[in-house]
Amino acid sequence: MVFSRYEQVEAHDGGVFDAFCARPDRESGPAILLFQEIFGINDNIRGLAERLAEAGYLTLAPDMFWRIEPRFERNDESGLADGMAMVQQLDWASAGADITSAFAHVLSMPECSGTVGGVGFCLGGTLTYVFATSTRVDGRGPDAAVSYYGSGIQQMLGQAGSIECPMMFHYGNRDPYIPEEQITAVEAAVKERPGVTIHRYDAGHAFSNWDAPSMYDKEAADLAWSRTLGFFADHL
Structure with missing residues (x-):
């Protein structure tokens, strides 16, 4: 059985933001922070949080757009332009501080x-x-981290030496937003870090998002998810 609710997280500089919480039916266990797509905390993210809770993890998905539009939510490709506009307004320094607050x-x-x-x-x-x-x-x-097709990572490769936990990356070989050379650059940047694995799939961007039919690739999504759960089982 999975229980869900919203948590109120105190920001470092004042204010409070929401985080969707899904938890398994047990007193305590390992936790996972789940970070949203550009569509906000939507059906897809809430569904993923509940799947993680079913796998035994207390899961918290913080609203990373709260400083721009609290509870912003779009549910398929029709919200792509709105989501991109939100990303353009995102202050990355504040976002990093909010991640720390959620942690x-x-x-x-x-x-x-x-x-x-x-x-x-x-x-x-x-x-x-x-x-x-x-x-x-x-x-x-964190004790472990899994990144699915993060298009902004190549702009932060100088931080790769600060990865201290086991980490897994998932990329699609046909991703129009992350060309092959950028994936290769990520591979080169993290190759010296212990416990880091990169997987590529014959898929495009957002291949795991079941709520965006033109992007979703079930075969790639299922394989990546099984690898993700196995990874967390090993490290959490």
């Missing part, structure tokens, strides 16, 4: 046993990279 919040939750991973898709894939490379609470970072 501190989930660590403080009684349902969290103290082990925390992160996973994100599209925009969230880049946010997961930020989580792995620069988010620290009392000197500790």
Whole structure:
């Protein structure tokens, strides 16, 4: 059985933002921060949070657009332009601080046993990279991270040396937003980091998003998801 609710997270500079929470029916266990696509905390992200909870993880999906439009939500390709407009307004320094606030919040939750991973898709894939490379609470970072097709990572490759946890990357070989040379650049930047794995699929961008039919690729999505769950089982 999975239970869901919204948590209220205190921001470092004042204010409070929402985070969708899904939890399994047990007292405590490992937790995962789930980072949204450009469509916000929508049906796809809530569904993924519940799937992670079904797998045994306390899952928190923070609203990363709260400073622009709280609870922004679009549910398919028709919201692509709106989502892109939100990303253009995103302040990355504030976003990084909000990730830290969400990390501190989930660590403080009684349902969290103290082990925390992160996973994100599209925009969230880049946010997961930020989580792995620069988010620290009392000197500790995440215990594992999985990034799906983060198109902004290649602009942050200088931070790759700060990856301290096992990390997995998923990319589509036919992604119009992340050309092959950018994936190769990520591979080169992280190759010296222990516990880092990169998988490529014969798929396009957002291949895991079942709520965007023109992008969704079930075969690639199922394989990537099984690898993701296996990865978390090994490290959380």
